[in-house]
Amino acid sequence: MKRGPVKYRTVPYRTVPAAGRRGAMGPSHEPPMRELLRTNDMVRLSWLQALLNDAGIDSVVLDHYTSLVEGNIGAIPRRLMVSDRDHSRARAVIAQSEGG
Numbered sequence: 001m002k003r004g005p006v007k008y009r010t011v012p013y014r015t016v017p018a019a020g021r022r023g024a025m026g027p028s029h030e031p032p033m034r035e036l037l038r039t040n041d042m043v044r045l046s047w048l049q050a051l052l053n054d055a056g057i058d059s060v061v062l063d064h065y066t067s068l069v070e071g072n073i074g075a076i077p078r079r080l081m082v083s084d085r086d087h088s089r090a091r092a093v094i095a096q097s098e099g100g
Contacts, residue, residue, distance in 0.1 A: 033060065034087045036094070038077040045078055048094060055093045057086045 036059070039045055045061060052059045062079040082090045 032084045033081040034084050036080045036082050036087065036090055038079050040077045042078075045080060048080060051093060051097055052082065052090055055089070057082055057090050057093070059090070 037048070049059050049061070059080055059082050062081055063076055064078055066076050
């Protein structure tokens with residue numbers, strides 16, 4: 001069974017401010033994001049994004065392009081971010097899928 005490409009929703013920079021701060025383009029009306037994990041494993045990262053998407057949790061990968069520029073030596077891991085309000089649910093989804 002062939003599947004089409006996975007579609008990811010892009011998140012503007014201003015929706016990923018530090019907690020309690022304003023984004024570069026003024027106040028953000030989106031909740032702050034929290035880091036769920038850091039990894040250099042692109043397969044795991046893709047799988048976790050699909051898993052979260054199936055659970056109805058939006059996620060975004062940060063440092064993707066920076067990691068590409070450094071040449072795949074693994075010095076800069078990519079960060080998987082989720083909304084602050086979804087963080088505990090996302091951790092539970094991942095823990096359940098990994099058998100923990």
